[in-house]
Amino acid sequence: MRISMIGTGYVGLVSGTCFSEFGVDVTCVDKDARKIDRLNNGEIPIFEPGLDALVASNVAAGRLSFTTDLSEAVAASDAVFIAVGTPSRRGDGHADLSYVYAAAREIARAMTGYTVVVTKSTVPVGTGREVARIIREERPDADFDVVSNPEFLREGSAIQDFMRPDRVVIGTSSPRAQEVMRQLYRVLYLIETPILFTELETSELIKYAANTFLATKITFINEIADLCEKVGANVHDVARGIGLDNRIGRKFLHAGPGYGGSCFPKDTLALVKTAQEEGAPLRIVETVVDINAKRKKAMATRVLDACDGSLEGKTVAVLGLTFKPNTDDMRDSPSLDIVPALVEAGATVRAFDPEGMDEARGLLPDITYCDDAYDAMTGADVVVLLTEWNEFRALNLERAKALLKAPVMVDLRNVYTPADMVAAGFRYTSIGRPTPDPSEG
Ligand code: UDX
Numbered sequence: 001m002r003i004s005m006i007g008t009g010y011v012g013l014v015s016g017t018c019f020s021e022f023g024v025d026v027t028c029v030d031k032d033a034r035k036i037d038r039l040n041n042g043e044i045p046i047f048e049p050g051l052d053a054l055v056a057s058n059v060a061a062g063r064l065s066f067t068t069d070l071s072e073a074v075a076a077s078d079a080v081f082i083a084v085g086t087p088s089r090r091g092d093g094h095a096d097l098s099y100v101y102a103a104a105r106e107i108a109r110a111m112t113g114y115t116v117v118v119t120k121s122t123v124p125v126g127t128g129r130e131v132a133r134i135i136r137e138e139r140p141d142a143d144f145d146v147v148s149n150p151e152f153l154r155e156g157s158a159i160q161d162f163m164r165p166d167r168v169v170i171g172t173s174s175p176r177a178q179e180v181m182r183q184l185y186r187v188l189y190l191i192e193t194p195i196l197f198t199e200l201e202t203s204e205l206i207k208y209a210a211n212t213f214l215a216t217k218i219t220f221i222n223e224i225a226d227l228c229e230k231v232g233a234n235v236h237d238v239a240r241g242i243g244l245d246n247r248i249g250r251k252f253l254h255a256g257p258g259y260g261g262s263c264f265p266k267d268t269l270a271l272v273k274t275a276q277e278e279g280a281p282l283r284i285v286e287t288v289v290d291i292n293a294k295r296k297k298a299m300a301t302r303v304l305d306a307c308d309g310s311l312e313g314k315t316v317a318v319l320g321l322t323f324k325p326n327t328d329d330m331r332d333s334p335s336l337d338i339v340p341a342l343v344e345a346g347a348t349v350r351a352f353d354p355e356g357m358d359e360a361r362g363l364l365p366d367i368t369y370c371d372d373a374y375d376a377m378t379g380a381d382v383v384v385l386l387t388e389w390n391e392f393r394a395l396n397l398e399r400a401k402a403l404l405k406a407p408v409m410v411d412l413r414n415v416y417t418p419a420d421m422v423a424a425g426f427r428y429t430s431i432g433r434p435t436p437d438p439s440e441g
Pocket of ligand 1: 151152153154155156211214218251252253254255256257258259260261262263264323324
């Protein structure tokens with residue numbers, strides 16, 4: 001089997017590389033010649049654990065290549081995956097499909113023989129039909145089927161998610177296209193991965209419904225965390241107590257500063273828009289979007305409270321800027337709301353992130369970027385733990401205390417145990433968990 005992957009962003013690069021690992025011949029295509037040059041020189045433009053080694057071994061094996069020449073790649077392919085960006089359109093929150101449709105036109109002009117055109121990008125319901133219409137318009141003689149095959153990759157564990165998925169969803173009613181997709185995912189049949197064949201529209205909706213459900217689950221536990229704080233309950237134990245019920249499940253019940261990233265904010269908003277336009281509004285999701293946006297903004301208040309109501313002239317150490325660990329991605333990260341609010345309140349911010357600082361510099365220009373967590377904490381009045389990178393999980397607390405002006409920590413990811421922090425002499429607040437009173441210890 002031979003495929004082309006159009007777009008070497010996060011999804012395209014990971015999916016293309018993983019298909020080549022499955023034994024498929026893959027050509028990754030991008031218009032950005034510099035990016036293709038870098039990839040051909042073995043440089044990986046994104047941070048994703050394990051990806052560089054996997055790219056290198058498959059390139060060496062001759063199964064993976066990179067090019068700017070879409071026509072040549074598509075002409076030789078049994079299937080062409082569209083994995084270009086679908087950013088939120090400014091103003092109306094809809095997914096911007098111009099890149100998808102432009103790719104469809106180019107693919108149409110280049111295809112030879114029967115070709116399966118697969119949408120891998122997250123696209124609103126109905127996009128697959130429109131892609132088919134565009135291809136037919138461009139090339140009335142073309143022999144093709146359009147398939148929806150959404151990705152469920154999490155940044156930081158994308159390779160594992162591709163290689164050992166909970167399920168694969170394939171939207172097409174064409175037996176011929178189904179057979180091509182079956183061949184591509186042949187390896188997964190060996191590990192008995194459920195492969196779900198649906199109609200095109202159903203598959204498109206599954207992707208949005210999955211992400212929206214997860215975003216709702218997070219938002220639910222975040223609100224329960226707020227309630228825990230009022231009534232003196234512990235959200236960690238509440239999450240465990242409900243999550244052990246298999247009907248609820250334990251995952252995605254970790255309270256925090258609000259969800260961010262390249263998918264949840266964009267997909268929840270796009271689904272809200274689609275549902276409103278179709279006259280079947282998703283009121284739960286509308287509320288989730290609203291709560292999450294407000295939550296991210298409100299997090300700075302917690303830092304203010306920890307500093308007795310004023311940040312004027314104070315220094316805040318911020319540990320972690322990316323929207324989650326093991327990525328360099330800053331898209332819709334809670335830090336983009338929290339850090340400017342701290343600066344606005346008069347604070348000087350000293351930040352450190354293991355991978356995100358290059359990207360952060362352009363987005364958060366008014367802060368000092370530090371060499372490591374301890375450098376960030378030097379002379380600070382308070383430390384805010386914003387992203388749960390492993391290296392922040394085992395800080396040397398004695399060293400931290402010696403560097404900080406005052407031993408105050410606001411832990412927005414519940415990384416530390418309140419009792420331990422109090423015992424270590426910290427004034428400590430976290431999300432939805434009571435902190436023991438040191439005078440009662
Ligand atoms: C998500 C989906 O998980 C994936 O299936 C889809 O393909 C793309 O979007 P990703 O954005 O990489 O993946 O990250 P994920 O691990 O899902 O986290 C998203 C956000 O939710 C992060 O900001 C994270 O910190 C937050 N989160 C997650 C919580 O606050 N609590 C949780 O319990 C889980």
